[in-house]
Amino acid sequence: MSTTTEGLEDIVATHSSICDLDGKLGKLTYFGVDIHDLAHHSTFEETAYLLWHGKLPTWAQLEEVQQQLRTQRSLPDRILDLMRLLPTATPPMDVLRTTISALSAFDPNPQDKSRAANEQRAIRLTAVMPTIIANWEALRNNREPVAPLSDVSHAANFLYMLTGRMPDEHAAHVLDLALILHADHELNASTFAARVTAGTLADMYAAITSAISALSGPLHGGANEQVIRMLLRIGEASNAESYVSDALSRKERIMGFGHRVYRTEDPRATHLRAISQELGQRKNDLRWYDISRKVEEYMKEQKKLNANVDFYSASVYYMLDIPIDLDTPIFASSRIAGWTAHVLEQYANNRLIRPRAEYVGPKITEYVPIEQRG
Ligand SMILES: CC(=O)SCCNC(=O)CCNC(=O)[C@H](O)C(C)(C)COP(=O)(O)OP(=O)(O)OC[C@H]1O[C@@H](n2cnc3c(N)ncnc32)[C@H](O)[C@@H]1OP(=O)(O)O
Numbered sequence: 001m002s003t004t005t006e007g008l009e010d011i012v013a014t015h016s017s018i019c020d021l022d023g024k025l026g027k028l029t030y031f032g033v034d035i036h037d038l039a040h041h042s043t044f045e046e047t048a049y050l051l052w053h054g055k056l057p058t059w060a061q062l063e064e065v066q067q068q069l070r071t072q073r074s075l076p077d078r079i080l081d082l083m084r085l086l087p088t089a090t091p092p093m094d095v096l097r098t099t100i101s102a103l104s105a106f107d108p109n110p111q112d113k114s115r116a117a118n119e120q121r122a123i124r125l126t127a128v129m130p131t132i133i134a135n136w137e138a139l140r141n142n143r144e145p146v147a148p149l150s151d152v153s154h155a156a157n158f159l160y161m162l163t164g165r166m167p168d169e170h171a172a173h174v175l176d177l178a179l180i181l182h183a184d185h186e187l188n189a190s191t192f193a194a195r196v197t198a199g200t201l202a203d204m205y206a207a208i209t210s211a212i213s214a215l216s217g218p219l220h221g222g223a224n225e226q227v228i229r230m231l232l233r234i235g236e237a238s239n240a241e242s243y244v245s246d247a248l249s250r251k252e253r254i255m256g257f258g259h260r261v262y263r264t265e266d267p268r269a270t271h272l273r274a275i276s277q278e279l280g281q282r283k284n285d286l287r288w289y290d291i292s293r294k295v296e297e298y299m300k301e302q303k304k305l306n307a308n309v310d311f312y313s314a315s316v317y318y319m320l321d322i323p324i325d326l327d328t329p330i331f332a333s334s335r336i337a338g339w340t341a342h343v344l345e346q347y348a349n350n351r352l353i354r355p356r357a358e359y360v361g362p363k364i365t366e367y368v369p370i371e372q373r374g
């Protein structure tokens with residue numbers, strides 16, 4: 001058998017037309033469209049369309065997808081009933097995983113496995129993600145959920161449901177930009193998990209449930225929540241160096257740094273760093289940005305590691321007043337566009353994903369009856 005590579009590092013496991021990632025140049029494109037162009041000009045809805053259809057939409061196509069997303073934001077009452085049954089301490093990622101899985105029972109036509117039916121599922125799942133997250137925030141705080149609006153953007157509605165107030169234009173723009181930047185990233189762990197599940201021809205709900213589970217860990221999407229907890233512990237920019245130096249001397253990982261593919265700046269971090277600074281300036285409080293910069297400089301100097309997408313998104317969400325444990329669910333509410341695009345691509349040209357393991361266990365061992373074992 002060929003030699004093994006732990007963690008499948010640099011192993012090319014499939015063909016994909018969705019996302020091109022050059023870790024040396026720090027270049028990221030979705031169907032050939034540069035992430036910087038999407039960040040400057042697109043919206044989350046348009047980016048999701050690009051991921052699902054492989055091309056940027058016309059006005060009419062954009063209008064249609066926006067309309068579909070807007071009209072499918074509500075959750076079935078029985079999903080809300082299910083959420084009410086969960087202990088209020090349930091982590092939001094667990095709530096997301098459970099409700100997305102449960103939504104399979106409400107599929108209008110579960111037998112329909114056509115591309116068109118799966119595209120509709122992709123839209124529905126994307127539309128309800130913010131509703132699940134915001135409803136959970138309300139329920140766990142003993143408040144009635146805020147019903148979604150159907151006449152504002154995905155990002156504006158998300159912030160509205162979280163707070164019960166219409167967000168200002170800048171906040172909605174910032175969340176929209178964060179959603180664009182997180183929407184896809186080639187064969188990251190959660191997307192791979194989605195494709196492995198889809199590869200068995202399990203349905204889209206099953207694939208997305210796998211993806212949410214994989215995203216939740218601190219080495220992947222779960223890092224953003226840990227970043228802001230670290231920034232809060234550091235407290236002041238002047239403490240950053242000693243905090244990081246102590247953590248490194250204990251051989252701890254600094255969350256939000258390092259990447260399996262990037263050997264240079266993560267192009268998403270470039271935008272998130274700038275938004276973190278801008279939000280700090282607008283709020284007249286550059287504390288979180290300043291601490292982040294110090295940590296970043298020190299990590300670069302000491303470990304030659306760059307900030308990844310999770311590092312600056314943490315302070316951005318914090319300055320948008322988003323509760324810390326919603327950071328990873330927000331990541332999921334963006335990545336759902338990429339996950340579903342990959343599931344559609346997997347179904348379109350499916351082959352079961354089943355690698356091998358190099359056996360390193362004991363040699364053939366005789367079966368000893370239990371009464372003779374020492
Ligand atoms: C959306 C995303 O998923 S982005 C990634 C989010 N995750 C994080 O931010 C968690 C922190 N980062 C990490 O744990 C890693 O960098 C990962 C998991 C992202 C990538 O891991 P891998 O590609 O397996 O790199 P690996 O773990 O082999 O690290 C290589 C070396 O860099 C060090 N290193 C990597 N990341 C870090 C870090 N964040 N802090 C300290 N040291 C680090 C490792 O200790 C290792 O050093 P060594 O060779 O002296 O032992």
Ligand SMILES: O=C([O-])CC(=O)C(=O)O
Nearest residue numbers: 184185187188189260309
């Ligand atoms: O690509 C990866 O391994 C992790 C990552 O940055 C992402 O999923 O956005």
